[in-house]
Amino acid sequence: MRVLITASAGTQRLLAGECGDLGLRPKRVPAHGVELDLDWGQIAHALVHISIGQRVLIRLCHFPCDGADSLYEGALSVDWSKWIDADQTLAVAATGRLPKPRQPGAQRGQLTHHVFASQRVKDAICDQLRERSGRRPSVQLDYPDVRVVARFHGDACSLWLDPAGTALHRRGYRGDTGAAPLRETLAAAIIYASEWHGERPLVDPFCGSGTVLIEAAQLALGLAPGRNRGFAASGWRHEGAELGPLIEAAQERERAHAKESIAKANIDIRGYDINVDVLRAARVNIARAGLANVIRVEQGDATRMPPPAPGTAIICNPPYGERLGGDEVIGLYEAMGRHWAEFTGCEAHLLDGHEAFIDAFGLEWADSLQLTNGSLPVVLRHYRLGGRRKW
Numbered sequence: 001m002r003v004l005i006t007a008s009a010g011t012q013r014l015l016a017g018e019c020g021d022l023g024l025r026p027k028r029v030p031a032h033g034v035e036l037d038l039d040w041g042q043i044a045h046a047l048v049h050i051s052i053g054q055r056v057l058i059r060l061c062h063f064p065c066d067g068a069d070s071l072y073e074g075a076l077s078v079d080w081s082k083w084i085d086a087d088q089t090l091a092v093a094a095t096g097r098l099p100k101p102r103q104p105g106a107q108r109g110q111l112t113h114h115v116f117a118s119q120r121v122k123d124a125i126c127d128q129l130r131e132r133s134g135r136r137p138s139v140q141l142d143y144p145d146v147r148v149v150a151r152f153h154g155d156a157c158s159l160w161l162d163p164a165g166t167a168l169h170r171r172g173y174r175g176d177t178g179a180a181p182l183r184e185t186l187a188a189a190i191i192y193a194s195e196w197h198g199e200r201p202l203v204d205p206f207c208g209s210g211t212v213l214i215e216a217a218q219l220a221l222g223l224a225p226g227r228n229r230g231f232a233a234s235g236w237r238h239e240g241a242e243l244g245p246l247i248e249a250a251q252e253r254e255r256a257h258a259k260e261s262i263a264k265a266n267i268d269i270r271g272y273d274i275n276v277d278v279l280r281a282a283r284v285n286i287a288r289a290g291l292a293n294v295i296r297v298e299q300g301d302a303t304r305m306p307p308p309a310p311g312t313a314i315i316c317n318p319p320y321g322e323r324l325g326g327d328e329v330i331g332l333y334e335a336m337g338r339h340w341a342e343f344t345g346c347e348a349h350l351l352d353g354h355e356a357f358i359d360a361f362g363l364e365w366a367d368s369l370q371l372t373n374g375s376l377p378v379v380l381r382h383y384r385l386g387g388r389r390k391w
């Protein structure tokens, strides 16, 4: 089966690397993710183990599409009774750039927005099933039994099944968050990019709800991020009905492995945050992930923290200033730069989302990677600390 594992902008090469490490060979690495040919067992493996990808999608069909009518007709080309029964729930999402009408001024049947596009696909599915059985599935946007994704590209559309049902960043450990939590998949991408594997200490001086710390521990200890969450495919009844049991068997193995791996863990991961309420949330999340004995967090100011041992990797996303005022956040970056310049032998990987960060921090970075944090363009900057301040 043709599978697309989607990735947030800038993380697709890292995701391709992770797929390779998991024994899943990428066929292509387009701008929006990684394409692979996988069987059901490999799809289950990807769903339970992938940490950087946002969704694992299974392709159903691909057709030319210039508007609502061709979208509806294209969606009818799938035999939906293979995938969904009338008593199950359905959600359809649409993504990508919608096609423009062929003739200028031809507005009829134009796909004007993604909600309309998803409704046309939903109509085709429901009409086909009602015609055959007299009944149709009901729509449920959260936790549907079957989730279909329509992806638009140029003058074509492809339809995909989403066997997870909800995005893969929902690992099941995060309840409480701080003000600006990092998405779990982006945190995993940053750890991957840092090439930290648990062999040296790791510190997140702005740990917030603990996402970087938890994802780092999971990667270092080889814990499958999907070991504790639910998957829509567990409710599939016809084609792909074997996927649910394959996922559940993999999860059971991975939960047993996690127990062993956590009990033997010998890694040094710690976090600081200035805000005690946020730290309380971090402790809850860390405990939910089963990592209370592995990760230490305490209150601390990143501009006065004790110098980490040489070799330590500092990985974090400092505040972008949504809560601090403009001058205050710049003052924070300046104080960080002055204090961290003394951390000889340490490396820092910082997710910079503020136009004034480089000048205020004042150290020269070794390399960088363009990413997005939600809709915000950000840059992951890699610093080797202990050199002179440049400006």
Ligand SMILES: C[S@@+](CC[C@H](N)C(=O)[O-])C[C@H]1O[C@@H](n2cnc3c(N)ncnc32)[C@H](O)[C@@H]1O
Pocket (backbone or CB within 6 Å): 177, 178, 179, 180, 181, 182, 183, 205, 206, 207, 208, 209, 210, 211, 212, 272, 273, 274, 275, 278, 300, 301, 302, 303, 317, 318, 319, 320, 332
């Ligand atoms: C962008 S958030 C980090 C989010 C975190 N990565 C997560 O996933 O929840 C920045 C965090 O820095 C903390 N903070 C702000 N100033 C700080 C300082 N001087 N020292 C330590 N933490 C600080 C805030 O309380 C906030 O939790």
